[in-house]
Amino acid sequence: MVRMIKAAVAAMMTAMPITVMAAPVLDTPASSSSWWKDGRAALDGRIAAVNRPRRAKNVILMIGDGMGISTITAARIFDGQRPVDGRKPGPGEENSLAFERLPHTALVKTYNTDAQVPDSAGTASAMNTGVKTRIGVINFSDDQLASACKTPDKLPRTFAEIAKGQGMAVGVVTTTRITHATPAAVYGHVPSRNWEGADKAFPAADRAAGCADLASQLVGFAPGGGLDVVLGGGRSRFLPMAAGGSRDDGRDLTSEWRSRFPQGQYVSDAKGFRALDSKGRGPVLGLLNADHLNFETDRKSDEEPSLTEMARFAVARLASGAKARGGKGYYLMVEGGRIDHGHHASNPYRALRDAQEFSAAVAVVLASVNLDETLVLVTADHSHVLTIAGYPERGNDILGYIRSARDGEGDGNVSKEGWALDDHGQPMTTLSYANGPFQTRGLSRLLPPTDPNYLANKLHGTGSESHGGEDVALFADGPRSNLVGGVVEQNLIFHIMAEALGWR
Numbered sequence: 001m002v003r004m005i006k007a008a009v010a011a012m013m014t015a016m017p018i019t020v021m022a023a024p025v026l027d028t029p030a031s032s033s034s035w036w037k038d039g040r041a042a043l044d045g046r047i048a049a050v051n052r053p054r055r056a057k058n059v060i061l062m063i064g065d066g067m068g069i070s071t072i073t074a075a076r077i078f079d080g081q082r083p084v085d086g087r088k089p090g091p092g093e094e095n096s097l098a099f100e101r102l103p104h105t106a107l108v109k110t111y112n113t114d115a116q117v118p119d120s121a122g123t124a125s126a127m128n129t130g131v132k133t134r135i136g137v138i139n140f141s142d143d144q145l146a147s148a149c150k151t152p153d154k155l156p157r158t159f160a161e162i163a164k165g166q167g168m169a170v171g172v173v174t175t176t177r178i179t180h181a182t183p184a185a186v187y188g189h190v191p192s193r194n195w196e197g198a199d200k201a202f203p204a205a206d207r208a209a210g211c212a213d214l215a216s217q218l219v220g221f222a223p224g225g226g227l228d229v230v231l232g233g234g235r236s237r238f239l240p241m242a243a244g245g246s247r248d249d250g251r252d253l254t255s256e257w258r259s260r261f262p263q264g265q266y267v268s269d270a271k272g273f274r275a276l277d278s279k280g281r282g283p284v285l286g287l288l289n290a291d292h293l294n295f296e297t298d299r300k301s302d303e304e305p306s307l308t309e310m311a312r313f314a315v316a317r318l319a320s321g322a323k324a325r326g327g328k329g330y331y332l333m334v335e336g337g338r339i340d341h342g343h344h345a346s347n348p349y350r351a352l353r354d355a356q357e358f359s360a361a362v363a364v365v366l367a368s369v370n371l372d373e374t375l376v377l378v379t380a381d382h383s384h385v386l387t388i389a390g391y392p393e394r395g396n397d398i399l400g401y402i403r404s405a406r407d408g409e410g411d412g413n414v415s416k417e418g419w420a421l422d423d424h425g426q427p428m429t430t431l432s433y434a435n436g437p438f439q440t441r442g443l444s445r446l447l448p449p450t451d452p453n454y455l456a457n458k459l460h461g462t463g464s465e466s467h468g469g470e471d472v473a474l475f476a477d478g479p480r481s482n483l484v485g486g487v488v489e490q491n492l493i494f495h496i497m498a499e500a501l502g503w504r
């Protein structure tokens with residue numbers, strides 16, 4: 001029998017026009033090198049990623065607000081030079097942030113329909129609704145005005161609304177106020193991102209148009225019985241003035257939320273947050289600061305959880321309810337929201353420390369999920385005007401003055417400390433901004449540049465450093481992550497997430 005099969009195979013081989021040869025054994029004198037072994041391990045990882053199933057159960061979208069390409073490069077070096085997880089400090093350039101090891105990447109065009117350089121509202125709308133819109137607008141199409149509040153059925157539907165309609169769970173986690181533009185785009189619709197609560201920023205005339213503020217939209221979010229995990233800051237937008245909040249309509253939205261979800265858990269500090277059961281059931285609302293959570297640089301662990309802690313909890317809690325949902329998965333948006341704020345202050349230390357913490361949160365998420373059933377996307381909504389300049393030598397402190405790698409070539413002015421000098425005889429830092437404030441409370445450009453409170457040099461003085469208009473990066477792994485590639489429009493992110501879940 002075996003002989004007959006062999007004979008048949010031999011006959012087939014002769015009949016085949018192409019010569020079939022055994023694959024060559026890949027063995028060269030370099031095979032024992034660590035470069036070789038690392039290369040093969042990286043290849044195996046990419047093959048595993050290419051061969052993943054095509055259908056996702058869960059989708060996690062992680063957004064570093066303002067984390068443009070120059071921020072990623074600077075944060076990678078910062079993290080290599082100032083590791084916080086027990087690694088030895090290194091030169092930094094060779095380091096990788098957690099999401100930089102993901103197999104699929106694309107460049108993303110971030111402009112809003114009416115703005116070359118975008119904001120977080122328009123960009124988050126593109127990712128959450130599948131269509132671009134105007135700057136400052138959350139989940140309205142670009143031709144809809146405040147009057148559209150009266151016809152909510154005509155507003156673009158959000159990924160979270162559709163997911164809840166499919167029986168999935170939805171979570172939103174951020175270090176900013178939960179009513180700030182990026183997290184608000186998960187659950188809300190407003191023609192102006194400033195309408196976070198019932199306060200001066202939401203004038204009476206606009207309220208009369210029939211629009212609701214974002215805090216009340218969060219608490220009233222209806223599809224599928226409401227949001228499942230909500231963690232962030234912004235408690236003041238939920239409380240009446242009489243209770244120390246900023247609402248002038250007398251409503252206490254935290255007690256409204258508790259009456260709506262008697263089985264839910266509301267927490268307002270680190271202690272309450274850490275007492276939550278990550279395997280528990282029922283919705284969770286954590287409003288962990290009256291305003292934004294603190295920068296990671298300033299955070300006191302006994303007062304506030306880190307982004308990493310919140311992300312780890314959200315993934316575990318959303319996953320634990322899957323059985324009760326008939327195996328239905330979840331959509332989770334996690335935002336490192338204050339990278340952007342560090343940059344607006346032109347304070348590189350706080351921006352990069354928050355980017356480092358965002359990377360730690362990505363690492364925890366990647367370690368917590370099965371990438372054969374969870375699509376993980378990591379991106380930024382827009383960039384900032386941070387530049388990495390001069391010719392600093394390898395391993396130069398990313399925050400420090402430039403110690404030049406160039407020897408006697410060109411601009412040769414060097415201080416006695418070895419710092420490269422500009423035309424005015426001033427030492428230069430590697431990091432600077434195209435614009436930004438010359439003064440900000442508690443921060444100063446007169447400090448040494450490695451001081452956490454140092455304000456980096458800038459070309460134009462403006463009240464706030466601005467966003468940047470160049471493309472941002474998108475990193476992905478999990479089912480259908482191989483659709484991430486090329487140079488794409490930002491609203492494609494919604495469509496990739498929908499395709500991974502099998503929505504048509």
Ligand SMILES: [Mg+2]
Pocket residue numbers: 065120176180181182183335337340
């Ligand atoms: Mg944001």
Ligand SMILES: [Zn+2]
Pocket residue numbers: 066120340341344467
């Ligand atoms: Zn910003």
